[in-house]
Amino acid sequence: MKLRIAVPVLLLLVLTLVFSTFGQRNVGGNMRGGRGGARVESLPQGNSDAEKKILAVVDEAQKSGAMFENAPVADARMLRLLTESTDAKNVVELGTSTGLSGLWFCMALQKTGGKLTTFEYDAGRAATARKHFTKAGVDQLVTVVDGDAHKTISRLKDPIDILFIDADKEGYVDYLNRLLPLVRPGGLIIAHNDSMAPDYQKLVTSNPALETLPYREGGGMLITLKKH
Numbered sequence: 202m203k204l205r206i207a208v209p210v211l212l213l214l215v216l217t218l219v220f221s222t223f224g225q226r227n228v229g230g231n232m233r234g235g236r237g238g239a240r241v242e243s244l245p246q247g248n249s250d251a252e253k254k255i256l257a258v259v260d261e262a263q264k265s266g267a268m269f270e271n272a273p274v275a276d277a278r279m280l281r282l283l284t285e286s287t288d289a290k291n292v293v294e295l296g297t298s299t300g301l302s303g304l305w306f307c308m309a310l311q312k313t314g315g316k317l318t319t320f321e322y323d324a325g326r327a328a329t330a331r332k333h334f335t336k337a338g339v340d341q342l343v344t345v346v347d348g349d350a351h352k353t354i355s356r357l358k359d360p361i362d363i364l365f366i367d368a369d370k371e372g373y374v375d376y377l378n379r380l381l382p383l384v385r386p387g388g389l390i391i392a393h394n395d396s397m398a399p400d401y402q403k404l405v406t407s408n409p410a411l412e413t414l415p416y417r418e419g420g421g422m423l424i425t426l427k428k429h
């Protein structure tokens with residue numbers, strides 16, 4: 202009697218396991234990063250020599266370890282996608298590190314005819330970033346500003362299409378308050394690792410002039426639209 206109950210229950214358990222595994226694999230193909238597959242974390246194929254040159258520098262930096270807290274590929278791919286799809290011309294980045302996210306921005310900017318201004322206070326990382334930009338053939342598109350961004354951002358005057366905040370987490374609110382007036386209506390503010398900046402999260406989600414959505418692949422980002 203006990204066996205008659207146990208066998209179907211066991212069968213049901215096995216079937217549930219098989220179908221749930223199969224189902225997960227097929228949610229979004231294998232594009233889901235970290236959970237069902239790894240494609241979102243791998244480098245895409247370049248469609249031109251210029252794009253392949255940038256991807257080669259990203260690949261080499263990853264392999265050689267010329268990295269410091271760089272945005273995971275899943276996030277960087279989204280940065281490129283947002284920049285190219287919005288035809289952004291003026292991108293500002295706070296926190297250059299060794300220039301990896303900058304390279305992804307450049308992949309889009311070389312198509313949109315835009316430029317990147319990026320801020321970094323660690324001289325060694327700024328030097329590595331400059332080397333990466335030169336090697337990738339995009340140094341003409343990038344200005345690396347040395348020093349404390351809380352001081353140096355005062356030099357920014359032009360309307361910003363995309364503001365990427367990825368420096369000191371306790372500084373996110375200051376960066377937003379000071380640069381929001383420069384972000385053009387319809388422009389984007391993207392805050393990386395926003396879970397480490399709860400005050401920033403509160404600020405952007407409570408301002409009716411802004412529309413904010415989370416991106417939860419990689420390190421996580423809050424993507425905010427400055428409404429018209």
Ligand SMILES: C[S@@+](CC[C@H](N)C(=O)[O-])C[C@H]1O[C@@H](n2cnc3c(N)ncnc32)[C@H](O)[C@@H]1O
Pocket residue numbers: 269270271272273295296297298299300301302303320321322323326348349350351367368369372
């Ligand atoms: C998370 S890393 C940036 C990663 C980079 N955006 C990437 O994805 O390749 C943060 C960088 O911000 C820099 N940083 C932190 N506070 C800063 C400040 N007040 N001014 C300028 N740079 C700062 C750090 O030195 C560090 O290199």
